[in-house]
Amino acid sequence: xxxxxxxxxxxxxxxxxxxxxxxxxxxxxxxxxxxxxxxxxxxxxxxxxxxxxxxxxxxxxxxxxxxxxxxxxxxxxxxxxxxxxxxxxxxxxxxxxxxxxxxxxxxxxxxxxxxxxxxxxxxxxxxxxxxxxxxxxxxxxxxxxxxxxxxxxxxxxxxxxxxxxxxxxxxxxxxxxxxxxxxxxxxxxxxxxxxxxxxxxxxxxxxxxxxxxxxxxxxxxxxxxxxxxxxxxxxxxxxxxxxxxxxxxxxxxxxxxxxxxxxxxxxxxxxxxxxxxxxxxxxxxxxxxxxxxxxxxxxxxxxxxxxxxxxxxxxxxxx
Amino acid sequence: xxxxxxxxxxxxxxxxxxxxxxxxxxxxxxxxxxxxxxxxxxxxxxxxxxxxxxxxxxxxxxxxxx
Numbered sequence: 499x500x501x502x503x504x505x506x507x508x509x510x511x512x513x514x515x516x517x518x519x520x521x522x523x524x525x526x527x528x529x530x531x532x533x534x535x536x537x538x539x540x541x542x543x544x545x546x547x548x549x550x551x552x553x554x555x556x557x558x559x560x561x562x563x564x565x566x567x568x569x570x571x572x573x574x575x576x577x578x579x580x581x582x583x584x585x586x587x588x589x590x591x592x593x594x595x596x597x598x599x600x601x602x603x604x605x606x607x608x609x610x611x612x613x614x615x616x617x618x619x620x621x622x623x624x625x626x627x628x629x630x631x632x633x634x635x636x637x638x639x640x641x642x643x644x645x646x647x648x649x650x651x652x653x654x655x656x657x658x659x660x661x662x663x664x665x666x667x668x669x670x671x672x673x674x675x676x677x678x679x680x681x682x683x684x685x686x687x688x689x690x691x692x693x694x695x696x697x698x699x700x701x702x703x704x705x706x707x708x709x710x711x712x713x714x715x716x717x718x719x720x721x722x723x724x725x726x727x728x729x730x731x732x733x734x735x736x737x738x739x740x741x742x743x744x745x746x747x748x749x750x751x752x753x754x755x756x757x758x759x760x761x762x763x764x765x766x767x768x769x770x771x772x773x774x775x776x777x778x779x780x781x782x783x784x785x786x787x788x789x790x791x792x793x794x795x796x797x798x799x800x801x802x803x804x805x806x807x808x809x810x811x812x813x814x815x816x817x
Numbered sequence: 818x819x820x821x822x823x824x825x826x827x828x829x830x831x832x833x834x835x836x837x838x839x840x841x842x843x844x845x846x847x848x849x850x851x852x853x854x855x856x857x858x859x860x861x862x863x864x865x866x867x868x869x870x871x872x873x874x875x876x877x878x879x880x881x882x883x
Contacts, residue, residue: 499862556877556879701877702850709852709854709859710859717875718824719879736878
């Protein structure tokens with residue numbers, strides 16, 4: 499395979515574009531797609547102070563690197579989830595990335611600051627682990643961005659993430675969620691501006707970007723996420739993508755172009771009538787917010803060890 | 818060739834020659850959900866693999882409630 503731009507040896511094929519790229523032109527392609535998303539959706543102004551939600555995985559490290567390359571002023575924010583060795587290793591990847599580039603990484607450790615970890619706390623609060631994790635991270639990301647005076651909060655959601663969420667919301671006709679599934683959510687009372695500059699890249703491309711850039715990211719999947727619905731939606735969409743390259747792009751961007759606006763009124767209704775949480779002041783429909791209720795129910799439980807096999811290797815032979 | 822897989826980590830011995838695309842198909846792995854490396858270097862779908870290669874197949878799918 500030859501690079502579509504320079505005809506040199508290609509290192510990656512991107513079937514939805516019917517194109518192959520060498521290393522340099524793949525980097526150029528990634529920068530071009532991120533720039534296009536930022537410009538098209540007015541995500542970030544050159545003078546903005548940017549906070550990137552960083553997990554130590556490929557997507558968040560790739561977007562942090564790309565934003566710095568594109569000249570933005572971006573700090574990182576890491577949330578320690580207390581998921582045993584997985585969290586320790588993920589933090590070490592985020593911290594090493596920041597240190598190697600002289601960047602600022604802010605950190606909040608949930609067990610230390612709030613008295614629970616995701617495995618034990620989610621069980622105590624009778625929530626699915628991914629639900630408790632997502633709720634905790636969203637609350638802490640918002641708080642960190644607002645308290646730190648950042649203009650915009652960046653997350654590493656990529657095309658696969660957005661297509662999978664859209665797939666799930668459509669399967670179950672969660673119309674209030676469909677109305678706010680946008681690459682940009684503007685700032686409003688109690689919420690920072692949130693943007694997703696990776697929506698034009700797949701996670702295969704963000705992983706390739708990290709590999710080719712020498713960014714050491716956490717490859718292992720979160721032990722709490724194994725078998726969840728979001729992953730099964732991604733698998734289903736990739737099965738379609740193999741037979742019909744470009745299907746994920748056309749599904750998601752077709753939705754944004756042609757369908758999203760029809761669900762906006764319901765999303766607007768959902769956003770109205772929020773009031774400050776009685777405990778922390780974050781916006782909530784009434785009384786105490788979901789995060790404070792989670793802290794109240796999950797805090798103080800004795801942590802349980804999480805089985806994580808980050809290093810074990812098994813061997814078998816196939817002809 | 819030695820093929821290293823992740824999540825969970827394991828090693829397979831697979832006969833060559835074959836291409837990257839053929840290797841993934843023989844392992845029943847989706848091309849859109851994996852990258853393939855030889856000696857730590859990313860290689861494209863038409864790259865030819867032989868018995869002496871050490872190959873890593875890296876999954877790229879991740880995520881919980883995002």
